[in-house]
Amino acid sequence: MLSTLGNSLLIINSALSVIIIIFGYKNLLKKQENIFNSIFQICILQNTIIIVCFFTLITAFILSDFSLIAVYQNSHTLKPLFYKILGTWGNHEGSLLLWIIILTIFSFLFLIINKSHSKNFRIYTLIIQNFIILSFLVFLLLNSNPFSIVVPAPKEGLGLNPILQDPALAIHPPLLYIGFVGSSIYFSAAIASLLANYEGKNFAISIKNWVMFSWIFQTLGILAGSIWAYYELGWGGFWFWDPVENSSLLPWFAMTALLHSLIVLEKRNLLYFWVILLCLLTFILTVTGTFLVRSGILNSVHSFASDPSRGIFILIFLCLMIFASVIIFFNKYKKTYLALNLNSKETFILINNWFMIFYLVTVLIGTIYPIFTDVLTDQKVSVGPPFYNTVIMPIVVLFLVIMTVGPQASWIKNKYYNLSLLFKILAASILINLAIINFFDSYSILSNFIIISAFFLIIHNLFELYVSSKNKINFSKSISHMGFGLLVLFIGLNHNFSLEKDFNLKLGEKKNFNNYSIEFKDIQLIDSKNYQAIKGEFKIKNSSNSISQSLFPEIRIYENPQTLTYEASIRTGFLKDYYLTMSNIDRSDYYNIKFQKKPFMVWIWISVIFISLGGTLRLFQK
């Protein structure tokens, strides 16, 4: 029953998209300045139906209706209700439905919020957005239908992959999708802008909040993913340069570049075609990322059950999208002479964009390089952290310095720098760095540079914050920039002061190293609702301050599907985290223990929150 309902709703929605495209086209041909009322009505209907459709799927998951293949493959009657609901978007089909919902809602909101903008621009945006919605609906119906049925209906489901049974999964995909899919609206608007010749400042105003909105969510989505990886995967890291993580980072770089160049377009009416290009690029990268992840051509921690036919669909869509946008862009492109003063805000923003593009290209090459070597030379390689760290890290120093100096410059031509202030801040940063080396431990020359430049940015922005809050001027930018400085700083300190130790212990034994002693105190067997576990108790004593803490890592055996997972025990602190995992060694009383001390983990998360907080404040400022 739910299957029929879901399928019917999807088909009706596809029809509605076609109707909107036709009505939109008719509306374009009319000279009148207003949009047909019927278009608004159909859009409301379209939104209602897609939301009902999603709730139908959620209901199927709650009721454990295993006649639906998506429910059968990703749920189980014994699963807690919370994880049953999460299962809705914890799989390829359900998450694709979430995509379509966001596409549809954004399409409608863009139409009604941008009332003051030209009719043709709004209608073109709506039409293009509906082409995208329609493509995804066709993809969903023909290839990845969450409402497909299994005959006869199984009595029990296969269960949700245990590593996905985590609260972070409740928010990670929706956040990321709002960011990802949100970028579709300015892709559509960019094409509409070219087609309707709706250029310059007005275009910038129409999309700037959408860019900011999707950027905030993208940032938070990446954060939630990192937190999930840190707490759930049990490797003690938060970023692995995994292809899927990279896929979320690529549009983020493009969005960040766009966010900044939009300011130039709005204030100075410059860089129009560059802004258009970034709008197109952001969504193209989003779909490319989706292709890489969902087609299964890359292996990663997020291996969605992959299927090449899925890849073909997305690839065809990607090709159509790229070629359509490239052709329209080439047709409309006019060479413009860019008269920029080297020392001006515009130039600094452009430099920011170059940096972003540099990062983007680096990560893109690293991500797709293995595909190229496999296809062209038949060699399987993987590109790992050493590549990214070597290429990206040294450039970060320069980036941070420009990020500190750039925002101070004024538009058109900058005349004045507060050099003495900059020198004072630089001196302070160097002193703090020396103090860290002196009191704690020394690190590489590059780390020195990174930490000094991070402090340079942070202190400068703190000063800015103080000045602007006193003069009641916009300080959202300073918060984001400071957040970025903090992020680099804490990642740097975390990297340099982490401690990792691998050893074997059996019950009752004790291991001493550096200032620590770790004692294996106890072991218990636990029976939980959907898994059994072996739970160890370890006492960690820090001899330098004689504080001791207990950690309880687990080895879990999940029933449905049968999986063994190693749950790290993490003691999160204000200054450092202790991270401990244990794994059994076959035919032995010994357990393999991995202990890590990770300084400032919480601060890495907080820094990212600062970055997005700045964006949020900007959104609410007039």
Next chain:
Amino acid sequence: MKISFTKLTIILLILFIMGVFFVSLSKDSMYNTKNLVGKKLNNVQLKSFTDDKIISEIDLIKNKFTLINFWASWCTPCQKEHPFLLSLKGQKNLHLIGVNFKDNKNNAEAFLKKLGDPYHYLARDDNGKQSINFGIYGIPESILIDENLIIIKKFIGPLSKADLKFIKEKTNEY
């Protein structure tokens, strides 16, 4: 339609990338060493255990059959398969190459002194990189190749009695 060189380059580049994506769809992205059976070994460069001499394909063609065994002193199952390797030492048409995998030199020497040295040639792979070319996941693993460097069989895990029988039959056939 007039089209500039830059535009053409961009379009061709996009086509190329999409083409590669398309071809990659039909490729197996999993690192699967089962496919290696029947394929020819290439890029062989095994460093001698004792000196800097390097063994390459040319040295392997000389033998009718070669069994390349990857082992380490720290690997308990390697001790288990060791008697089987020793019993293969006298086998005609068969050459045995040991690759000492991520090991400590002294420990490796002590291991062979205690349990016997079955290898005609001993190589070392200190960081495990060379072994990747042979599709090695973990040790012990052994690969049987013929004089054309074609992989006849891969033995994942310690050699068993059945494996021993297979190797003996195969080399006797010749």
